[in-house]
Amino acid sequence: xxxxxxxxxxxxxxxxxxxxLAKILKRQISDGIYRPGDxxxxxxxxxxxxxxxxxxxxxxxxxxxxxxxxxxxQGRGTFVKPLGLGTxxxxxxxxxxFFDDAENTRVKLLETRIxxxxxxxxxxxxxxxxxxxxxxxxxxxxxxxxSLYHREYLIYDPERPIIEAEMEVTSLRGLFSGASESxxxxxxxxxxxxxxxxxxxxxxxxxxxxxxFRLEHIFYDFDNQPLSLGWFISPGDRLxxxxxxxxxx
Amino acid sequence: xxxxxxxxxxxxxxxxxxxxLAKILKRQISDGIYRPGDxxxxxxxxxxxxxxxxxxxxxxxxxxxxxxxxxxxQGRGTFVKPLGLGTxxxxxxxxxxFFDDAENTRVKLLETRIxxxxxxxxxxxxxxxxxxxxxxxxxxxxxxxxSLYHREYLIYDPERPIIEAEMEVTSLRGLFSGASESxxxxxxxxxxxxxxxxxxxxxxxxxxxxxxFRLEHIFYDFDNQPLSLGWFISPGDRLxxxxxxxxxx
DNA sequence: CATTTTAACTTCTATATACAAGTTTATAAC
DNA sequence: GTTATAAACTTGTATATAGAAGTTAAAATG
Numbered sequence: 001x002x003x004x005x006x007x008x009x010x011x012x013x014x015x016x017x018x019x020x021l022a023k024i025l026k027r028q029i030s031d032g033i034y035r036p037g038d039x040x041x042x043x044x045x046x047x048x049x050x051x052x053x054x055x056x057x058x059x060x061x062x063x064x065x066x067x068x069x070x071x072x073x074q075g076r077g078t079f080v081k082p083l084g085l086g087t088x089x090x091x092x093x094x095x096x097x098f099f100d101d102a103e104n105t106r107v108k109l110l111e112t113r114i115x116x117x118x119x120x121x122x123x124x125x126x127x128x129x130x131x132x133x134x135x136x137x138x139x140x141x142x143x144x145x146x147s148l149y150h151r152e153y154l155i156y157d158p159e160r161p162i163i164e165a166e167m168e169v170t171s172l173r174g175l176f177s178g179a180s181e182s183x184x185x186x187x188x189x190x191x192x193x194x195x196x197x198x199x200x201x202x203x204x205x206x207x208x209x210x211x212x213f214r215l216e217h218i219f220y221d222f223d224n225q226p227l228s229l230g231w232f233i234s235p236g237d238r239l240x241x242x243x244x245x246x247x248x249x
Numbered sequence: 250x251x252x253x254x255x256x257x258x259x260x261x262x263x264x265x266x267x268x269x270l271a272k273i274l275k276r277q278i279s280d281g282i283y284r285p286g287d288x289x290x291x292x293x294x295x296x297x298x299x300x301x302x303x304x305x306x307x308x309x310x311x312x313x314x315x316x317x318x319x320x321x322x323q324g325r326g327t328f329v330k331p332l333g334l335g336t337x338x339x340x341x342x343x344x345x346x347f348f349d350d351a352e353n354t355r356v357k358l359l360e361t362r363i364x365x366x367x368x369x370x371x372x373x374x375x376x377x378x379x380x381x382x383x384x385x386x387x388x389x390x391x392x393x394x395x396s397l398y399h400r401e402y403l404i405y406d407p408e409r410p411i412i413e414a415e416m417e418v419t420s421l422r423g424l425f426s427g428a429s430e431s432x433x434x435x436x437x438x439x440x441x442x443x444x445x446x447x448x449x450x451x452x453x454x455x456x457x458x459x460x461x462f463r464l465e466h467i468f469y470d471f472d473n474q475p476l477s478l479g480w481f482i483s484p485g486d487r488l489x490x491x492x493x494x495x496x497x498x
Numbered sequence: 499c500a501t502t503t504t505a506a507c508t509t510c511t512a513t514a515t516a517c518a519a520g521t522t523t524a525t526a527a528c
Numbered sequence: 529g530t531t532a533t534a535a536a537c538t539t540g541t542a543t544a545t546a547g548a549a550g551t552t553a554a555a556a557t558g
Contacts, residue, residue, distance in 0.1 A: 186495030246435030
């Protein structure tokens with residue numbers, strides 16, 4: 001019967017069997033041997049064809065499903081998933097690239113000030129309107145070119161030692177890469193397209209009215225209390241997001 | 250010894266044991282029982298504490314790692330991962346929402362025309378500059394409000410039957426949700442912040458110079474030949490992307 | 499005291515097995 | 529011919545087991 005093993009699994013390789021089989025199947029899909037909508041061989045047949053145990057095949061199928069390459073329907077089979085734009089994701093690590101090469105990147109602390117929360121800040125941070133917050137403005141430059149403007153309101157609480165650590169100019173980097181920051185539990189993010197206002201354009205050495213991304217963030221602690229509200233602003237000509245859909249290569 | 254089972258697994262539940270255990274562990278992390286950087290109990294101890302097999306625990310740990318909640322280091326242990334902005338992902342299915350309620354959404358075909366490829370189009374589609382391509386302009390409106398403007402250049406090849414299907418006004422929806430479209434294998438996506446030009450503002454019933462997202466796409470077939478180059482443009486006040494990082498709830 | 503070796507512990511891969519649950523197809527019954 | 533039944537096949541869950549590979553800390557050795 002049609003055992004479609006186009007490649008074998010090298011048991012002497014350091015690459016695990018499940019990774020090899022996943023690669024083989026994805027390659028076959030990429031080559032058009034299995035087209036979108038087609039049914040992949042059943043797990044039992046894959047076991048026999050590639051001489052691996054059912055659990056290993058199971059793992060491979062799960063990987064393909066999680067990667068969005070296939071969909072599994074109980075009792076029917078596993079089918080190659082057609083390309084769908086809605087499944088595309090773009091990663092924020094494009095921003096992280098700013099901090100990766102520490103040599104060419106400089107974080108400049110423009111201002112730290114204690115102010116009274118305005119209406120919007122108070123509402124989003126779940127505090128009263130007259131309560132005091134720490135206002136921070138930072139500018140991230142790369143090779144001398146300012147590319148990220150950051151404004152942030154921080155809850156001002158003398159009992160919590162967060163503020164000092166947060167004020168460190170280097171703390172931004174840890175926020176992206178996931179260093180310490182063990183006081184933060186989760187955050188809400190919002191990306192908008194906007195245009196630079198006068199002050200933003202001045203700081204970023206750009207033109208007022210130019211296209212820009214705005215990333216709003218609210219971070220919460222382990223008591224689900226808002227700790228921070230802020231925005232990253234980057235001119236559109238200095239930042240973009242790339243991604244891809246479907247089966248590569 | 251410290252067996253930290255704060256909840257038990259209900260074997261009579263329809264929810265699989267691995268899902269229950271994953272939920273329990275995530276809840277404990279969310280509650281601060283295990284803080285970022287802390288080591289989770291070893292797999293052996295989890296087996297004993299929750300009375301499940303090693304493979305089930307293995308599966309749960311893998312889930313947590315894939316979800317970005319924890320990191321596993323061979324020989325050392327599994328540790329709670331601190332929140333990192335760089336791990337954030339934005340899903341493009343925000344765009345798909347436009348097509349979900351078919352009643353309120355209308356796709357209008359503004360123009361289809363056969364033109365000669367200009368320099369940029371020819372380069373990105375890997376064709377010669379004088380070669381003919383199909384140019385399509387579409388407008389997607391929701392509740393009468395135009396919210397997406399789509400321009401696309403399609404390879405014109407009489408031998409390939411793609412064009413007719415692509416020209417269907419409904420084909421856009423299939424592109425997002427992942428319907429047929431079995432001729433497309435993969436695509437490159439680029440998201441930029443831009444401002445509306447005169448023609449775009451006119452079509453979108455907006456103002457020239459307003460902030461907007463631009464999503465460029467290039468799709469390839471199973472021979473890795475470019476088939477389509479196009480752009481979605483949406484005013485910034487009618488589209489934004491939300492997501493979150495860390496451990497919810 | 500410094501170094502090496504050993505033991506204990508960790509995650510990681512892989513197999514073999516059993517049964518549950520859903521779908522499809524062939525068979526039997528009416 | 530239509531309907532019910534049964535069989536075969538599919539993915540899904542769960543267990544028990546074995547060993548590989550990496551880390552850490554204690555014990556042995558010099």
